Amino acid sequence: MLRFVFRRLIAMVLTLWAVSFVAFAIIQLPPGDYLTTYLATLSSNGDRVDPATIEALRQQYGFGEPYIVQYWKWISGILGRGDFGQSFEWKAPVTTLIWGRLGNSILVEGLAVLVMWFIALPIGIYVAVKKYSLGDYLATVAGFIGLAIPNFLLALLLMYLSFVWFGTTIGGLFSSEFENARWSLPRLWDFFSHAWAPILVLATAGTAELIRILRANLLDELKKPYVTTARAKGLPEWKVVLKYPVRVALNPLVSTIGWLLPALVSSSVIVSVVLNLPTAGPLLLRSLTSQDMYLAGAIIMLLGVLTVIGTLISDLLLAWIDPRIRYGSK
Amino acid sequence: MTKPLLSINDMSIVFTSPDEPDIEAVRQVDLTLTPGKTLALVGESGCGKSVTARAVLRLLDKNADIRTGEIVYDGRDGQVDIARLKPDSTAMRSIRGAQISMIFQEPMSSLSPVHTIGNQIDEIIVLHEGLKPKQARERTIALLDQVGVPGARDRANAYPFELSGGLRQRAMIAMALACTPKLLIADEPTTALDVTTQAQILDLLRQLQDDFGMAMLFITHDLGVVAEIADDIAVMYLGDVVEQGDVFEVFKTPKHPYTQALMSSVPQLQRKADRVRLQPIKGTVPSPKDRPVGCSFTSRCPHAFGPCAGTRPERTQVSEGHMARCHLLTHTKEEALV
Known part of the structure; x- marks a missing residue:
């Protein structure tokens, strides 16, 4: 088991290195750089800029240098000093900008994942065991509606309804007085009174998908002979289902945890814009349009880290619940 | 004669489906099991022998329905008709595993791939005997040892995929x-194993039957296995038990044309000069929906005559304990020739 983890860790480091390399290349792909965008904004405002100043800035940021040199400066800064560079647009170090937002992202989306599993698991088991019952059809219809409604539309709908019915606006994650406060009980309460809407919105589509996958897996497993064996032991039906087929049917679901987090981050961008959430998604979008390369690079890099960590977690979970994987990879 | 432990009387099982007409997989089965004896249920694939066995434990799918007949079990709490119990009721569950238990054909897929065999055996002991997990594990190890699993203490922590087919089946038997059942149902327990392992498992089952004194219902399509293990035999064809009786008697003097045909299609080791061609049974098994109203073997029977297709033959006693369902036994030869 230790060797298994160790090998996964080495693979993880190599993957991260590749991700950083590609991430840096991607943010440099669009023609021009931050200064060209900056100049365009200035000149459209009618300001004139001294070419010498621009040249000095270009030198200072190292825009003229070859890719490898720029990459080396960036990555050595990250590894050596934990310095992700400067955000041109915000005129602040990237690190101070992203930690809070990334934290919010992980918090909201992590909770969305939990809610998703919490709702999907019992429903998925129920619909598989009671195949073609009324409950199955209802859950299927509801699931497909949840799957079909775009998240942002659901967000808009919730905003509208909560305004019409309760006269409150939902949006943001904190009230203004708690925005920059330290974590405390009132702040937590405030967070949840805001966060339920985005969490619910983010969880719906995923819940529907999870229910479908779990139902399909479980239907396959319920027919397997080992389920009959368990019944022949005299176990009550619920115990038969929960201990054996559900356990096996969970494997494919657990292996999806890895890419769930980054997928949620990227899919939540529009929802975050609509609901005005201080998460990483909108920041990434903004930094990409303004070619704020160090900020964009840092966020993409950290999303990569999330993916890799998620994959490691799901690998470990899989190895833990399925002995065939644990012993197969000796 | 000892009191029967379980008797199945005139049982029929029907599979219903929303899109197709009902299929009567088992039409008329009468079986009797006595303590310490082994009854072999023989027949080709799809003749309803597994369905019959599963019906005894009420392990059939939801679309299967025991239409007629009774399964009278004389257990710890007096006589019960298993056919009238609800499949998931406490009464049924207290019989399953504790008083009647079952071994299945494929030990790999019949054991959970993600639980250790120790865990899977402990469970049944904890469930029925209410032992603490630690005591249950000790019992499990003793059982594994008894069924001939070497290094039982370590093997209890092994997963099914780490064991060979023979060891897996031994674990299944353990x-x-x-819970020392009174009746063991073995549904083709040796079919998935090679011949050497098969012989070992059969030896083991026979020896365990002597130790535990239980009755055994042994399902197989291998007549060689029957000869090795069974006291009595019941031959099934397309949902009907066509002949049953003492295994030697039925083997020596089969009365039903199907049993006779089966016996003459068993290859025998002979010197080259003495060899005769095997006689296959002509035709193929019809599907249950094309089954004649009368004797189900009519379409393939070399002796079929007047009443066969239309009238169900009665259960006729040939000699002490030897029964067959055939019109040839009740009608005289002259009639048969008409």
């Missing part, structure tokens, strides 16, 4: 015997 599980079935964990």
Whole structure:
């Protein structure tokens, strides 16, 4: 088991290195750089800029240098000093900008994942065991509606309804007085009174998908002979289902945890814009349009880290619940 | 004669489906099991022998329905008709695993791939005997040892995929015997194993039957296996038990044309000069929906005559304990020739 983890860790480091390399290349792909965008904004405002100043800035940021040199400066800064560079647009170090937002992202989306599993698991088991019952059809219809409604539309709908019915606006994650406060009980309460809407919105589509996958897996497993064996032991039906087929049917679901987090981050961008959430998604979008390369690079890099960590977690979970994987990879 | 432990009387099982007409997989089965004896249920694939066995434990799918007949079990709490119990009721569950248990054909897929065999055996002991997990594990190890699993203490922590087919089936047997059942149903327990392992497993089952004194219902399509293990035999064809009786008598003087045909299609080791061609049974098994109203073997029977297709033959006693369902036994030869 230790060797298994160790090998996964080495693979993880190599993957991260590749991700950083590609991430840096991607943010440099669009023609021009931050200064060209900056100049365009200035000149459209009618300001004139001294070419010498621009040249000095270009030198200072190292825009003229070859890719490898720029990459080396960036990555050595990250590894050596934990310095992700400067955000041109915000005129602040990237690190101070992203930690809070990334934290919010992980918090909201992590909770969305939990809610998703919490709702999907019992429903998925129920619909598989009671195949073609009324409950199955209802859950299927509801699931497909949840799957079909775009998240942002659901967000808009919730905003509208909560305004019409309760006269409150939902949006943001904190009230203004708690925005920059330290974590405390009132702040937590405030967070949840805001966060339920985005969490619910983010969880719906995923819940529907999870229910479908779990139902399909479980239907396959319920027919397997080992389920009959368990019944022949005299176990009550619920115990038969929960201990054996559900356990096996969970494997494919657990292996999806890895890419769930980054997928949620990227899919939540529009929802975050609509609901005005201080998460990483909108920041990434903004930094990409303004070619704020160090900020964009840092966020993409950290999303990569999330993916890799998620994959490691799901690998470990899989190895833990399925002995065939644990012993197969000796 | 000892009191029967379980008797199945005139049982029929029908499979219903929303899109197709009902299929009567088992039409008329009468079986009797006595303690300490082994009854072999023989027949080709799809003749309803597994369905019959599963019906005894009420392990059939939801679309299967025991239409007629009774399964009278004389258990710890007096006589019960298993056919009238609800499949998931406490009464049924207290019989399953504790008083009647079952071993299945494929030990790999019949054991959970993600639980250790120790865990799977402990469970049944904890469930029925209410032992603490630690005591249950000790019992499990003793059982594994008894069924001939070497290094039982370590093997209890092994997963099914780490064991060979023979060891897996031994583990399965240990599980079935964990609560010293009165009846063991073995559904083709040696079909998935090679011949050497098969012989070992059969020896083991016979020896365990002597130790535990249980009755055994042994399902197989291998007549060689029957000869080795069974006291009595019941031959099934397309949902009907066509002949049953003492295994030697039925083997020596089969009365039903199907049994006779089966016996003459068994290859025998002979010197080259003495060899005769095997006689196959002509035709193929019809599907249950094309089954004649009368004797189900009519379409393939070389002796079929007047009443065969239309009238169900009665259960006729040939000699003490030897029964067959055939019109040839009740009608005189002259009639048969008409």
